[in-house]
Structure formats: C-alpha cells, structure tokens
Amino acid sequence: MTAEQHLDAVGLYDRSGQRYSLDDPRWRGEDGSPLAVSALPGLRPEQIDTVERSLWRYHAVLPVPFDRRVSLGEGCTPMVPLEWGGRRVHFKLEWFNPTSSFKDRGVSVMMSHLVAHGVDRVLEDSSGNGGAAVAAYAAAAGIRAKIIVPAATSAAKILQARAYGAEIELVGGTRDEVSDEAIRQSERIPYASHNWHPMFLQGTKTVAYEMWESLGFTAPDNVVLVAGAGSNVIGCDLAFGELLAAGQIDRRPRLFVGQPEHWATIADTFNGIDPAGRGERVPTIAEGASIAHPVRLPEAVEAIRRSGGAAYAVSEAQIHAAVRALSARGLYVEPTSGVAAAALDHFLASGQIAPDETTVVVLTGTGLKSAERMAEVFAPESGSAR
Secondary structure: OOHHHHHHOOEEEOOOOOEEEOOOOOOEOOOOOEOEEOOOOOOOHHHOOOOOOOHHHHHHHOOOOHHHOOOOOOOOOOEEEEEEOOEEEEEEEHHHOOOOEOHHHHHHHHHHHHHHOOOOEEEEEOOOHHHHHHHHHHHHHOOEEEEEEEOOOOHHHHHHHHHOOOEEEEEOOOHHHHHHHHHHHOOOOOEOOOOOOHHHHHHHOHHHHHHHHHOOOOOOOEEEEEOOOOHHHHHHHHHHHHHHHOOOOOOOOEEEEEEEHHHOHHHHHHOOOOHHHHOOOOOOOOHHHOOOOOOOHHHHHHHHHHHOOEEEEEOHHHHHHHHHHHHOOOOOEOHHHHHHHHHHHHHHHOOOOOOOOOEEEEEOEEHHHOHHHHHHHOOHHHOOOO
16 A cells, blocks of 8 residues: 555544544544544554654654654654663653653644645644644744643743744633633634644654564553543554554553542543542642543543553652652653653552563653742752652
8 A cells, every 4th residue: 555545544533433534624523522543554664764763754654644744853762771669661751852742743743734734823722841842843834823821831831832933822720721712712723732633642652663663673561651631641552552453562561550649530530430539639740741631531541441551640749759769860850750650659569560571651751841840849848869
C-alpha cells in the first residue's frame, strides 16, 4: 500500500460508531464524544525512516502526509537507565522536546493535519505546556494562535507561549472552566485542543514506538505514567496495540498510572472509587495533571485495564518527595512529572512491578518551566532528598 492509499483508508469515528472523513474539520462527534482514528497497521523495523531524527521517522504509521509535516525536531528523546530503589529503571526524558514537554509530539501531528487542511488560525486551552506547544508549532507553521490559560498557571509557561507570538487570555477558575470557555470560542476559531483532537493522540503514541526501538524492537514489561487527561496512556495503548497486531511484540506492556489524589478521576474510576467521594478538589503542585473531568475517561481506563496495569492516587507529600529524589539523580522535573516517580515507588513497594522486569518511566516536562512550584518543593521546610 502506498502512502496515499494508506491515508485514503483512514477515517475517524465517535463513541456511537459513526464514521467521518479524515478531511472533516470537526474535533468531536455528532454525539458529542471525542473522535478516534480508525485502526492503523503497526510498524515494522524496516519501515522506520532512519534518516529522519524526529518522531516523523515513524511516518508510516502517522495519518498525515509526510511532506506536509510541521516539525521542530520533536521526539527521539533520551531513555536513561538509572538505579532507583535498588532496581534498574529507564527514565524517558520528554523535556528534550523543542518546547520542553511531551506535548510537542501530539501538537506536531495535530498541527500538521490542521495546516494540511487549510487552517490559518487555531485556539487552544491549556494549563501551560500544551499552550506553549501549540503556540510554538503555530509559529513554525506561520499561522495565528490564541491560548486560553488558567490564571494560576506558572508564569514561565505563559511567557513561553506569549514569546512565540500567541494571543493569551487568562481565565480564572478551574481547569475545566477554562476548557468550557475554549469550547464556547471554538464556534468561531478552529479548535486545536490537545485533549479533544484525535490527531494529538497519534503524536503521543510515538513515545511508545521509541521505547520499542530503543529496547531492540521489544516492548518493556511496564510503563509508568502520570495522567491528567490521559493522552500518554491512550497513546501508549494505541502504539503497543498496533505493534501487537503487526506481530512485532508478543504482549502489551502493563501501564501503571499515577494521578494527584484530589484529581485522580482516572485512577479512582479504574479502582471502582467514586471521585466525588474525595470531597472538594484541593489545588495540587502537579498543575499539569489537575483535570477533574478527562474527556477520554472511558478510553484511558480501558487502556489501563487492557494492559493488565494499575492506577494509584498520589499524595502531595509523595509528589514532593519524588521530585526531590529525581533531582538528587540529576533529573530536574516539574512536579507533574514527579507524580510518575511517586507512582513507581508505590508499585515497586506493592510488588506489582518486579525487580527483574524492564520498566520505563515517562517524565513529561522540565522543572525550569515551573519555578514557583519548584520553589515550594525545595523550600527549607520541605526536607532534603532521600
């Protein structure tokens, strides 16, 4: 099948099963549910474009024309093995992406799709990293961007998006209220939502393809992730599912997911707990994961279940401790990334991750973008790294 035939065979569908053309500019289904891309064939090693040093080396499994890509060299991030709790663990350092977070993966593919369909302006809502990524890739594509951001977002993230030339609108209230405002404005501006747009997940799945390639075309036993909306969880599920269907791996890695305890909708739902039972949502230092109502909640929960994995609600004290422990090993991560390391500690202690298994922990963003939050972690009363 040629690249053109490959794209012609791809479509979109919503939860009701209704199908849509890939050329349809919509960002959600007629039933109001998020859209997904129809099943794609998995990648074989010989299909990797080894000349390309970006996630576009996997363009054979990306439903966007390679010659229309908007790229800043995203992907191909380091995967560093380190000692952790007496075990060897691989840490995937996603702040090596161009805007210093994993969001660049999804935004590169999403923006490429939108630009290929003639969009000249985009709207995004974000707690920081997603907005910075959309602003950067809009600048790279030569189109305008408007970013709606929670007023409490770290100043460095807002500054970054503004520096790329984006129009910034600060909105008070919760992250979900910010999303509601963006949906209202999407009636007049094309909505490039990293939470809603199906092409964003096609970009995030490439982190799993990189794990597979880095490990000699084998899958790890476990992948540990922080989840807000769950795009990395769903992306890993997509990629490993494609590789399994293609016969390139013989099992799915187990997905182990951590969330801040007062924002643990995915973890609580997976564990059969009513999220409302936690009472009022308390602000978390892990601002990038403070999403009360993930739009792809059923898909994220099913991805964890399908993998045989687990989910855990992490306390603020555990997040602080994990960030300090990562920094003590030379990894200066934003607190949202610390949630994954805190979850790793839990799953190691519980025995759900065994010492002899290959485990990859995805660290999504850098502490340099969260100076205020990092100052809280390293305040004298916070204690020292273990």
